[in-house]
Amino acid sequence: MQAFIRAIEYHLPETVLATAELAAQFPEWSVEKIDRKTGIAERHIAAPDECASDLAFAAARKLFASGFDPSEIDALLLCTQSPDYFLPTTACLLQHRLGLPTRAFAMDFNQGCSGFVYGLGLAKGLIETGQAKRVLLLTAETYSKYIHPLDKSVRTIFGDAAAATLIEGRESGAEALIGPFVWGTDGSGANHLMVPAGGARCPRSSETAAEIQDDSGNCRSRNNLFMDGAAVFEFTLRAVPEAFHQLLDRAGKTVDDIDLFVFHQANKYMLDTLRIALDLPKEKFYIAMRHCGNTVSSTIPIALSHALAEGRLEPGKTVMLAGFGVGLSWGSALIRWA
């Protein structure tokens, strides 16, 4: 069996947070400045009673509505860092809610911006070892619930979203349709992007709720998302180019063999810097985040969905994916569109 991506759909929550609204709230950053640096015009924000699983449910329903049968799903993989509960596993709740068969394998995995590539690796493993024929990979986040409203460093970047990707197996062909992969992990940088309080290591308390203001005027408590943007930027500039070259070497390919580069849509400035550093042609370097921002593990499937709709992903096209971020964690893969 050979795993391949059969279909992708995504869902954004209804509420929109426009850059103009943020510029009005943070007058030290103009609309033009936010736009130039982030490349984001709008972010979608989940309602107070709307969870990541609700967004994942909507994305999956959209995928099934396009002609796929939930009863044929053998495995459900949910990538989220915003689960409904500590336990049970949110994927189990979604198995029931989506009407997937009770024989299905279902699990959550906690990854952020590298999550989609990790999900592809897991799905390929399940399919190509004969454990599943159809895998539903859901990526869903509601980082907005972790973000302090007065922290412009993250509020300007992140948006909520979910994506549903159907990965299927077919008779083996000459060349892999998903892979090879390059993986990476560096937990020494865990504190660069984290929600410090709320887990077993540091439960929420009145102490963790105490708000502080940083040197740039951003406000947050230890219950909120913290990102050291400069440290994450340095990590990205070191890890991604190295993984990029390793992946090309592993696949025996050159830049000319790749039809499209779809990297995690962190922000426009970071993507532009990576593109220039890697000397990649602009027309092959796909960016689709203006309408939704950095949606963590959903940025790559959202971009792939847009590329597909624009006719950029015809059968036989080779695409390089690169996910990188919280963990610190990274993963790169080649996919060939089937």
Place this chain on the structure above:
Amino acid sequence: MTRGEFLLSMEELLELQPGELKGTEKLSDLEAWDSLAVVSFMGLARTKAGKTLSPKNIASSECVDDLFALVNDPVLS
């Protein structure tokens, strides 16, 4: 990258007029030198000088000329 090219790039990054920076300015006195500017400077160093700088390197800089020394430091990669 010459010092003139560097100052021009920094003026653009900090949204200043061409010729406004002399190089001796203290970073703490520049209103536009904030967290976003630090990241933008890291991008500039990578794309125009091929240097991947760490936030620690940058935090030890006091004035604009210190940043120029960083992007030209042969020890840093």
